[in-house]
Amino acid sequence: METFDVNPSSSELEIQYPFSPEVDDRVCAICNAPSTGYHFNAPSCSACAAFFRRTVTLNRKFECSQDNGCTIDYTMRALCRACRYRKCITCGMDRKAVQPRRDGLFVRRRVKPMCSSNTMPASLQVNANEQEFEQAPIDPQTFRVMPQENISLPSIASFEKPEPMDSVPIAMPSIIYNPNVFRFDPETSVQQLLAEEAKMNERRRLLYCDRPLSDLLSSNDELPFTSEDLRPLRFMAFRRDVRTLILTVFEWIRGWPYFDKLSVWDRKLLLRRCVLYHSFLDPAYLTMTLRQENIFLMPNGMFASTEENGLGWEDEFPEITAEIKKKVYRPLMDRVIREIIEPMKVMEMTLTEFVVLKALVSWKSGLSDFSDINKPVIYAQIEAILKGLHLYYLKMNFDEGTIAERTGNLLLLIVNVFAIGVECLENHHKIQFFDLWELDSLLLKLLKMGL
Numbered sequence: 029m030e031t032f033d034v035n036p037s038s039s040e041l042e043i044q045y046p047f048s049p050e051v052d053d054r055v056c057a058i059c060n061a062p063s064t065g066y067h068f069n070a071p072s073c074s075a076c077a078a079f080f081r082r083t084v085t086l087n088r089k090f091e092c093s094q095d096n097g098c099t100i101d102y103t104m105r106a107l108c109r110a111c112r113y114r115k116c117i118t119c120g121m122d123r124k125a126v127q128p129r130r131d132g133l134f135v136r137r138r139v140k141p142m143c144s145s146n147t148m149p150a151s152l153q154v155n156a157n158e159q160e161f162e163q164a165p166i167d168p169q170t171f172r173v174m175p176q177e178n179i180s181l182p183s184i185a186s187f188e189k190p191e192p193m194d195s196v197p198i199a200m201p202s203i204i205y206n207p208n209v210f211r212f213d214p215e216t217s218v219q220q221l222l223a224e225e226a227k228m229n230e231r232r233r234l235l236y237c238d239r240p241l242s243d244l245l246s247s248n249d250e251l252p253f254t255s256e257d258l259r260p261l262r263f264m265a266f267r268r269d270v271r272t273l274i275l276t277v278f279e280w281i282r283g284w285p286y287f288d289k290l291s292v293w294d295r296k297l298l299l300r301r302c303v304l305y306h307s308f309l310d311p312a313y314l315t316m317t318l319r320q321e322n323i324f325l326m327p328n329g330m331f332a333s334t335e336e337n338g339l340g341w342e343d344e345f346p347e348i349t350a351e352i353k354k355k356v357y358r359p360l361m362d363r364v365i366r367e368i369i370e371p372m373k374v375m376e377m378t379l380t381e382f383v384v385l386k387a388l389v390s391w392k393s394g395l396s397d398f399s400d401i402n403k404p405v406i407y408a409q410i411e412a413i414l415k416g417l418h419l420y421y422l423k424m425n426f427d428e429g430t431i432a433e434r435t436g437n438l439l440l441l442i443v444n445v446f447a448i449g450v451e452c453l454e455n456h457h458k459i460q461f462f463d464l465w466e467l468d469s470l471l472l473k474l475l476k477m478g479l
Contacts, residue, residue: 057119058112061102070120073102080116083109084126103453212409218416221383224283231276236269236329250379251317253329261330261340263348263465269328270468276327277302281390286405294398300474301393304449308360309389312368313382324361334365348465356455356464363451367444375437384417385438389445 056063056073067077082088090110092098098108100115117123232252233244239257281287281295281302290298314325322338323331332340341358343350377385391410398406417438421431456475459467 056102058115058121059100059102068116068121068123068125070116070122072116072119072121076112076116079109079112080121081126083113083116084123085128103457212412214412214415215419216416217409217412218380218384218420220283220285221387221413222380224280225379225383227283228276228280231279232327232329235272235276251314253314253318253325255320257329258323258325258331259329261326261332263344263353266326266328266330267466267468270471273307273327274303274470274474277306280306284409286409289405290402291399294402297394297397298390302390303471303474304452305389305393305445306386308364308448308452309368309386309445312364312372313377315365316369316372316377324365332361334361352464356459360448360451360455363448367448368441371437371441371444375434377438380420381417381434381438384413385441385445387413388439389442392442393446393449 054063055061055071056076057071058076059073061073061075063071064074064077065071067074068080072080083090088109090108090113092108092110094108094111096111096114098111100108100112229250229252233239237244237253237257278299281298287295287298310327311325314327315323318325322334324334325331330340332338341350341353372382375381388410391406391413395403395406414435417435418431421434426434453475456467456472459465460472
């Protein structure tokens with residue numbers, strides 16, 4: 029594995045492929061997103077500019093696991109930081125143009141209140157007597173916020189700090205972070221996840237099962253479907269159910285106590301990531317729980333055969349052919365079975381472990397892109413969920429070795445989930461680009477921004 033040094037020698041700072049005057053400065057030269065202008069002598073978006081500045085000022089070193097040949101695009105730019113930085117240099121960004129850091133980990137700034145306490149929720153009211161505050165100290169090794177009584181929200185765990193502007197006064201809300209307000213109880217957090225999963229299964233029974241009403245309302249099984257409820261997968265019918273499936277994911281997100289306090293941007297970000305990852309995480313756990321051979325179960329009660337020419341892979345003229353089904357979706361299904369379902373079976377994953385896995389994937393997948401004001405809350409929620417999982421293991425009377433092994437296996441699955449998410453996203457882009465078959469418009473909007 030080759031190490032890419034982000035602090036190269038002076039000879040390496042020379043741009044190998046300087047831009048010509050005909051370059052389109054409306055597009056980010058690094059990730060092809062819309063450009064916000066020239067940053068460090070190259071047309072780029074704000075995200076790539078912030079990434080380059082942060083890499084240079086912190087003298088970070090990255091490693092590429094794909095022989096430095098990764099594709100850097102706005103849909104997947106966070107996948108390989110080594111190749112992203114290499115492309116920044118290649119496309120003309122100059123390390124010398126980055127201003128040196130003038131502030132340490134402890135910064136004192138004067139701020140002017142931007143809103144009155146009367147217009148804010150009680151949990152976030154402004155202390156009118158506070159005219160200045162200290163930025164929270166951050167551990168330089170882990171980039172975690174160190175404990176402190178009052179921490180200012182705008183600077184906590186900030187991975188996208190603004191460019192230094194010595195001549196421009198900095199205006200930030202005078203909001204004092206109270207750690208007690210955003211403290212999540214570990215055991216309660218896990219119980220809430222279990223309750224939301226139970227609600228989701230109730231919705232699936234009511235939406236997709238043809239049973240007597242009394243049976244639908246009284247059932248509390250872990251699996252929403254019985255063998256009598258299952259029906260072969262029809263892609264056109266599944267497309268009609270996409271909006272309903274998206275709604276069930278949204279209702280799952282709304283169950284998070286802090287959801288209503290998120291900005292619209294963060295809500296959209298969270299919904300996009302959850303729709304993407306839940307689309308194959310839920311089928312994986314349902315398939316494992318069903319315990320029927322040669323069946324891959326979907327969240328709406330449809331199933332596709334895992335055999336070569338089984339049910340679910342037939343032609344559906346004129347909308348989609350069996351050939352397109354197998355080329356686009358069959359490799360993805362096989363990968364989910366191999367990299368998610370099989371490990372679930374080996375560790376005999378419980379429902380509690382599954383809801384923890386799904387929650388960790390949901391929060392961690394967009395962590396770097398959440399607004400800085402919400403990052404501390406996400407960190408607190410992740411920490412509470414992990415502590416809740418540990419408490420669950422202790423109640424199961426697992427020894428420390430077993431707890432460490434199961435926790436490690438669970439966290440390793442997150443890597444597989446993220447990797448499959450990239451392939452799933454690429455497949456949908458191919459379908460749309462080549463017009464292989466008509467996808468739901470809302471699904472396309474949710475996947476448009478990618479990862």
